[in-house]
Amino acid sequence: MALTVWTYDWVPEGPRGFVRDLRLRWALQEAGLSYSVRSTPFDDRGSEHLKRQPFGQVPFLTDGDISIFESGACLLHLAKKSDKLMPRDAAGEAETLQWVIAALNSIEMVSVPWWFLSLSGDRENGLAGWMRMRLGQLENVLRTREWLAASRFTVADLLMADFLRVPKVRDFAASPVINAYIDRACDREAFRKAFADQLAHFQAADESKRGS
Amino acid sequence: MALTVWTYDWVPEGPRGFVRDLRLRWALQEAGLSYSVRSTPFDDRGSEHLKRQPFGQVPFLTDGDISIFESGACLLHLAKKSDKLMPRDAAGEAETLQWVIAALNSIEMVSVPWWFLSLSGDRENGLAGWMRMRLGQLENVLRTREWLAASRFTVADLLMADFLRVPKVRDFAASPVINAYIDRACDREAFRKAFADQLAHFQAADESKRGS
Numbered sequence: 197m198a199l200t201v202w203t204y205d206w207v208p209e210g211p212r213g214f215v216r217d218l219r220l221r222w223a224l225q226e227a228g229l230s231y232s233v234r235s236t237p238f239d240d241r242g243s244e245h246l247k248r249q250p251f252g253q254v255p256f257l258t259d260g261d262i263s264i265f266e267s268g269a270c271l272l273h274l275a276k277k278s279d280k281l282m283p284r285d286a287a288g289e290a291e292t293l294q295w296v297i298a299a300l301n302s303i304e305m306v307s308v309p310w311w312f313l314s315l316s317g318d319r320e321n322g323l324a325g326w327m328r329m330r331l332g333q334l335e336n337v338l339r340t341r342e343w344l345a346a347s348r349f350t351v352a353d354l355l356m357a358d359f360l361r362v363p364k365v366r367d368f369a370a371s372p373v374i375n376a377y378i379d380r381a382c383d384r385e386a387f388r389k390a391f392a393d394q395l396a397h398f399q400a401a402d403e404s405k406r407g408s
Numbered sequence: 409m410a411l412t413v414w415t416y417d418w419v420p421e422g423p424r425g426f427v428r429d430l431r432l433r434w435a436l437q438e439a440g441l442s443y444s445v446r447s448t449p450f451d452d453r454g455s456e457h458l459k460r461q462p463f464g465q466v467p468f469l470t471d472g473d474i475s476i477f478e479s480g481a482c483l484l485h486l487a488k489k490s491d492k493l494m495p496r497d498a499a500g501e502a503e504t505l506q507w508v509i510a511a512l513n514s515i516e517m518v519s520v521p522w523w524f525l526s527l528s529g530d531r532e533n534g535l536a537g538w539m540r541m542r543l544g545q546l547e548n549v550l551r552t553r554e555w556l557a558a559s560r561f562t563v564a565d566l567l568m569a570d571f572l573r574v575p576k577v578r579d580f581a582a583s584p585v586i587n588a589y590i591d592r593a594c595d596r597e598a599f600r601k602a603f604a605d606q607l608a609h610f611q612a613a614d615e616s617k618r619g620s
Contacts, residue, residue: 297481309521
């Protein structure tokens with residue numbers, strides 16, 4: 197089945213390297229699955245977009261006739277296609293699943309709203325205490341292991357590392373343990389390829405704009 | 409395999425009916441799977457607890473030798489055991505998965521921190537605009553369908569309805585469409601049984617405290 201990652205046709209400089217299609221590119225690179233990338237307009241998020249992603253965001257993934265949004269759901273969908281992303285034994289699968297959801301619902305649930313509030317300049321905002329607690333709990337886990345689940349890199353690490361590497365979050369954590377974990381993940385060839393590909397995608401959009 | 413839902417041995421009045429073991433009880437009732445419930449101390453969340461749930465929360469689920477935390481992950485684990493929770497065709501499964509993650513990462517990611525900030529009395533806090541936008545987008549989806557995925561009740565509805573029913577969230581949404589959706593979900597026999605069972609569990613703890 198043809199796998200297609202959908203992202204914006206263009207974004208401003210700021211989010212480049214952090215648009216969440218990167219998570220899908222990264223997973224596909226890890227899995228060695230072939231895929232193409234297509235674009236949906238950033239400026240005009242019309243009914244065609246909302247039909248596929250009712251919150252007006254990217255990415256979404258098409259897999260033949262199936263269209264699926266939410267980067268976390270896309271990752272779990274891709275994980276069914278390759279044991280590079282998730283082990284196949286029941287215990288390893290359960291452990292990976294729990295850390296995927298922990299990344300989305302125990303860490304990112306605090307870190308994204310904290311980041312959003314911090315945009316106004318106040319990193320000691322109403323979520324700072326909760327954020328500090330969660331990062332500390334995560335640090336305790338990472339102190340004793342290289343990867344979150346099943347003693348190996350999984351899709352849970354891909355997701356967890358992808359938002360820990362957001363500069364504001366990484367600075368706030370100020371944790372050698374967490375920094376080493378992010379570096380381990382982002383030093384993987386699949387991450388570097390995915391990251392370079394996303395930058396190239398948006399740079400090509402700039403050039404096409406200038407050319408038109 | 410023996411399924412065991414772990415929750416606190418006791419909680420104060422406030423959260424009763426909302427502790428997240430309810431999600432697992434509800435899913436198990438929907439699926440018609442037999443299970444038992446065991447307790448971990450609320451007051452003393454020691455190393456035994458943190459070994460199983462590093463954020464010091466409940467629930468967690470044991471399934472034979474497997475121990476898994478995060479209610480969302482437990483639900484996806486249970487969904488593998490019963491098509492009552494998730495359809496078995498690839499498209500239905502992908503759609504359910506995307507709405508499970510949307511509930512956790514597009515709705516709850518805003519609503520839980522918004523709720524947390526509103527505890528200090530200000531529901532028009534820094535996340536109110538984002539909260540209003542997400543609830544509006546969700547309302548648009550629910551306006552045209554009875555359930556989120558695959559034209560039937562799935563584990564995605566269980567999760568979405570479970571936090572929309574939080575009184576502060578429900579009041580803030582002030583949406584007849586969302587209210588009707590919550591009522592549809594909470595009118596299910598499996599929800600009512602799970603809810604009553606949780607209340608009884610904590611009431612028994614009161615009685616045991618008074619007796620001791």
